[in-house]
Amino acid sequence: MIYGIGTDICDVRRIRASLERHGERFAARVLADAELATWRQRSARWPERGVRYLATRFSAKEAFSKAIGLGMVMPMTWRSCEVANLPSGQPTIALHGALKDWFEARALSVHLSLTDESDYAASFCVVEVKER
Template sequence: MIYGIGSDIVAMHRIEALLERWGDKFARRVLGPDELQEFLRRRSRGAHGAGYAARYLAKRFAAKEAFSKALGLGLRGPMTLLSLEVLNDRRGKPFARARKELAPYLEARRLIAHVSLSDESDHVMAFVVLEQQPEGLPQQPKEAQ
């Protein structure tokens, strides 16, 4: 059953300005440990690395906003920017991984997330569907949520 749907769009110039002003400090306020590692890896990719990293960060920010809307809580406990990581599986498909106090909150409600990310030159967008599993069905493995 669909529990909630959320979407968000982010203008790239806003993220680029925040990164220029605050640098890694901004990234550390938005990204979890595994996301931050990927952000730093992308940033180190030569002349275009900063652009790749900014786009990666913008997509994660949009996904977390969309997730918070689907959950119906906004960005407040247990849903915070650092309580959710949006990663990619081996094929590149994005998935959400709950951390901290968000993980037991989602498990108690039997919620799994479906995440879609997209971008164009000036904007990135995220779409999240939260699905509530019927009682008695096993939850998806954490790396696939």
């Protein structure tokens, strides 16, 4: 059974402007530790790739927060929600701390799709109640 659906579109130019204004502090506020390490690597090799990486993660977390119906209200936080990849490369959400406990207590699972193109990053998220 579907618990919730969320979608988000993010203007990559807005993320770029936030990075220019706030530097790495902005990325550190939005990204979990593993994501931040990946962002640093990508940004060092090709800065634009780092911007797009951050924009897709920002968009995915917004879509997820909408799908679970919390928005950015505790226990949902930027850093407790991590965009990861399954061994197949498929994107997924890895949760930490109180958000993980909240999610598991409701027996939920997540499906995530993300994309970016020129000036925009977009994400679509479906959260389901697992069959018990």
